[in-house]
Amino acid sequence: MESPESPIPSASASVPIDPTPSPTPVLPTLPGWQVIDLAIEDGYAYSIAESDRGWVAVGTGPTGPGSPAIWFSADGASWTEVQDVPDQYGGLYDVIVGGPGFVAFGNNADIDFGAPFAWTSPDGQHWVASDLNGTGAYGLVRGATQFDDQLLAGGGLLGENGPDYGPPVMWRSMDGARWTQTVLDTNGVEGADALPPVEFAGKLVTLGSGYHPPVGRVWQSVDGVAWQLQPDDPVWVNASLSNVAVLGERLVVVGDVSQDAPYTGRPAIWTSVDAQTWTSQYLGPCCAAITWVMKYGEGGIALGNTVVYTSADGRTWDFAGTIANFHGRVVKLVNTRTYGPVAIGQVADSSVLLVPPSA
Numbered sequence: 524m525e526s527p528e529s530p531i532p533s534a535s536a537s538v539p540i541d542p543t544p545s546p547t548p549v550l551p552t553l554p555g556w557q558v559i560d561l562a563i564e565d566g567y568a569y570s571i572a573e574s575d576r577g578w579v580a581v582g583t584g585p586t587g588p589g590s591p592a593i594w595f596s597a598d599g600a601s602w603t604e605v606q607d608v609p610d611q612y613g614g615l616y617d618v619i620v621g622g623p624g625f626v627a628f629g630n631n632a633d634i635d636f637g638a639p640f641a642w643t644s645p646d647g648q649h650w651v652a653s654d655l656n657g658t659g660a661y662g663l664v665r666g667a668t669q670f671d672d673q674l675l676a677g678g679g680l681l682g683e684n685g686p687d688y689g690p691p692v693m694w695r696s697m698d699g700a701r702w703t704q705t706v707l708d709t710n711g712v713e714g715a716d717a718l719p720p721v722e723f724a725g726k727l728v729t730l731g732s733g734y735h736p737p738v739g740r741v742w743q744s745v746d747g748v749a750w751q752l753q754p755d756d757p758v759w760v761n762a763s764l765s766n767v768a769v770l771g772e773r774l775v776v777v778g779d780v781s782q783d784a785p786y787t788g789r790p791a792i793w794t795s796v797d798a799q800t801w802t803s804q805y806l807g808p809c810c811a812a813i814t815w816v817m818k819y820g821e822g823g824i825a826l827g828n829t830v831v832y833t834s835a836d837g838r839t840w841d842f843a844g845t846i847a848n849f850h851g852r853v854v855k856l857v858n859t860r861t862y863g864p865v866a867i868g869q870v871a872d873s874s875v876l877l878v879p880p881s882a
Contacts, residue, residue: 553846555879556877566604568582569614570618577595578602582614591608593642622699624644656704674695675694708752724797726743727746728744763781764777768823770837788811792832804838814853828852831843846866851869
């Protein structure tokens with residue numbers, strides 16, 4: 524079967540960057556990566572979580588975004604599709620260890636034209652629906668984070684004039700079952716959605732990027748309840764933000780500076796030591812949007828589909844090459860107990876784990 528398109532769009536800018544952009548360099552291939560076939564049948568995994576209860580993979584069944592699917596594994600090698608799930612139309616695109624055990628998030632129609640939803644499970648094998656979106660508003664969940672005492676999920680809602688005009692929102696829960704929804708202030712920017720927050724320097728931080736005008740936004744919170752919009756920074760003009768991670772004493776954000784559409788501009792990496800002042804650390808020419816970043820050893824690793832970027836300290840970044848022996852697309856970068864950081868990849872007929880060499 525054919526691998527579906529990514530269900531989670533990224534906001535994008537639309538101004539020229541350079542009338543004569545630099546040519547894409549020839550990329551070396553990176554040896555040493557393990558490609559582990561998950562042997563998941565009749566579907567595709569978009570996210571994975573591992574706890575002492577086992578492994579959970581979430582995604583879509585053989586009919587695509589209309590059929591949410593969950594698979595369970597005791598060891599990460601042998602998978603069984605879970606049957607005890609809610610009756611729901613849509614697809615699942617994120618799962619984390621949290622709440623009663625696991626919490627999975629999805630959208631009940633293609634892309635961002637359905638209502639987002641969440642399911643919880645104590646053991647990965649029996650799932651119930653939560654009340655994530657009591658209003659029934661259309662939108663999407665970009666991802667979620669479990670902190671010591673609360674779950675926070677970032678995303679956005681559909682606007683009256685379409686998906687490019689809705690507000691960013693933050694969902695909050697103490698148990699994964701009952702949620703409150705907060706619309707974030709954007710100071711007039713429309714079409715933004717919030718990334719899953721991170722904890723940095725004693726505060727919670729989330730980011731988003733809007734369409735009208737195309738510009739990034741940063742919010743901070745001391746409690747996960749009230750969120751304060753941070754002052755504008757010129758570094759966010761024309762920026763599309765895809766993911767954020769804490770690397771030591773530095774915040775690292777990845778995305779692209781787009782010319783006319785998402786994932787067509789120059790890849791970009793920004794860093795900050797205080798979540799207020801930001802510096803552009805990498806800007807193209809290779810190769811397209813950078814969509815995932817994570818701590819890796821003493822530095823970090825970032826991925827733009829199969830293109831790998833590395834840093835020894837989280838500050839200085841370089842592209843390293845493409846993953847050898849993998850000819851598909853990367854849909855997620857997650858941290859696991861067994862392997863550490865791994866990428867989830869999709870090929871024509873299966874889902875795989877891409878395990879980098881030891882840091």
